């Protein structure tokens with residue numbers, strides 16, 4: 001795998017807070033980014049804002065299919081509700097590429113957030129099922145979009161668990177986590193273990209609501 005500076009990262013759903021926040025930090029780190037949207041004009045307008053905020057030229061915007069085709073590595077940052085349908089529509093564009101799934105299948109009721117049951121086991125495993133010729137990984141589930149968007153937060157204090165069955169792919173995704181100041185990518189196991197990482201987000205949201213925080217995780221002794 002080439003150096004990160006030579007790769008272009010695509011962000012499906014890059015007009016939302018999570019995709020934009022990660023794109024902002026990667027753009028600031030010198031990594032080329034292409035935002036994807038269901039509407040190309042929304043992606044281009046979000047890209048223009050990020051170019052301005054990051055003070056860089058290497059952020060562009062396309063519709064999701066164009067984004068998937070243009071990028072070397074693709075982050076999936078859409079709501080769980082649209083996950084399967086979007087990935088099914090992009091199977092051809094994503095062949096052979098590293099796909100990073102950060103989607104948390106969560107529900108919310110009077111008691112707060114809770115993990116939804118997923119037929120395939122997890123969102124990441126659904127992506128793997130839908131994209132058999134892609135290199136699917138799972139990461140960035142716990143990173144706060146609020147902290148990513150706020151450039152006055154110089155260091156994002158978090159370990160990013162990176163899961164997957166392809167060592168080179170998880171190493172590349174760990175490097176993308178390391179590119180965010182303060183953050184560190186840590187291998188978190190095979191893709192079959194993604195469910196509890198996605199589900200743990202419900203606990204973190206509950207913590208954030210109680211303590212008015214943007215809580216993250218640190219793994220000790222690594």
Ligand SMILES: NC(=O)c1ccc[n+]([C@@H]2O[C@H](COP(=O)([O-])OP(=O)(O)OC[C@H]3O[C@@H](n4cnc5c(N)ncnc54)[C@H](OP(=O)(O)O)[C@@H]3O)[C@@H](O)[C@H]2O)c1
Nearest residue numbers: 013015016017018037038077078079080082103104141145
């Ligand atoms: N927000 C966080 O702090 C955070 C943290 C960790 C992980 N995540 C995960 O990251 C994902 C994105 O989070 P977000 O807060 O950025 O979500 P969001 O704002 O609800 O959605 C992101 C973008 O996805 C597109 N979209 C919406 N519905 C869609 C559908 N049915 N099919 C395809 N695209 C659709 C929209 O872009 P267009 O209308 O331009 O297409 C939207 O701007 C979620 O799965 C979430 O679990 C979020």
